Amino acid sequence: MAAGLYNMRRMTGPRLSPLDRLLELADLGLRASFGRPSATRPTPGRPAAAGPLDEGRRRHVAGLMRVNHAGEVAAQGLYHGQALTARSDAVRATLRHAADEEGDHLAWCRDRLDELGSHTSLLNPVWYAGSVAFGAVAGLLGDRVSLGFMAETERQVEGHLERHLARLPDDDQRSRAIIEQMKSDEVAHGRSAREAGGDELPAPVPQLMRLTARIMTGTAYWL
Ligand SMILES: [Fe+2]
Ligand SMILES: [Fe+2]
Numbered sequence: 001m002a003a004g005l006y007n008m009r010r011m012t013g014p015r016l017s018p019l020d021r022l023l024e025l026a027d028l029g030l031r032a033s034f035g036r037p038s039a040t041r042p043t044p045g046r047p048a049a050a051g052p053l054d055e056g057r058r059r060h061v062a063g064l065m066r067v068n069h070a071g072e073v074a075a076q077g078l079y080h081g082q083a084l085t086a087r088s089d090a091v092r093a094t095l096r097h098a099a100d101e102e103g104d105h106l107a108w109c110r111d112r113l114d115e116l117g118s119h120t121s122l123l124n125p126v127w128y129a130g131s132v133a134f135g136a137v138a139g140l141l142g143d144r145v146s147l148g149f150m151a152e153t154e155r156q157v158e159g160h161l162e163r164h165l166a167r168l169p170d171d172d173q174r175s176r177a178i179i180e181q182m183k184s185d186e187v188a189h190g191r192s193a194r195e196a197g198g199d200e201l202p203a204p205v206p207q208l209m210r211l212t213a214r215i216m217t218g219t220a221y222w223l
Helices: 003-011 018-034 055-085 089-115 124-140 143-167 173-195 205-220
Strands: none
Touching (some): 018 124, 055 173, 055 205, 089 173, 143 205
């Protein structure tokens, strides 16, 4: 069974004390931040070392993939937080499916960073913890708001990945294949959240989400 699905089942399981849930989240956060998750699907594209990238382009691509890895850590945090406070089983199932696929994204970005001889963001635990808090608050506001939050998150991630595709070297087919598949998955996640009844979020929430994401992506490129 996929680690993500297993994790989500654990955390939506019956009768855990608040302390148990806190410890469980800490465990999930450490796994997402530093672990090497196994993916349910193979990494898109063909394995490729850093070459033919020169040093400058290798560092640039590694920065972009580190940002994407950090984004997936944050996505895990959001969905774990939202699942914690979700009211219905149907919404938990939607979150569970998305989190499972985000686990694949996490593994693929990590694979690519390994191939490039680079590292994940040192601030991953910060991205995770902040995202759990955002997700838990979204969940507390009700399932329709929570699904709307998920839809808006996925819409913004889709746009972000589109911009990364424009910034990636044309000959880095491996990174491009990974990001293309991620983008296609994020579109499906957003659609499932809207179809499940997600509300449009009122201004200025999407703008605030964009600002928060900009801080994270700007930092994770370097750290
Ligand atoms: Fe993702
Ligand atoms: Fe997603």
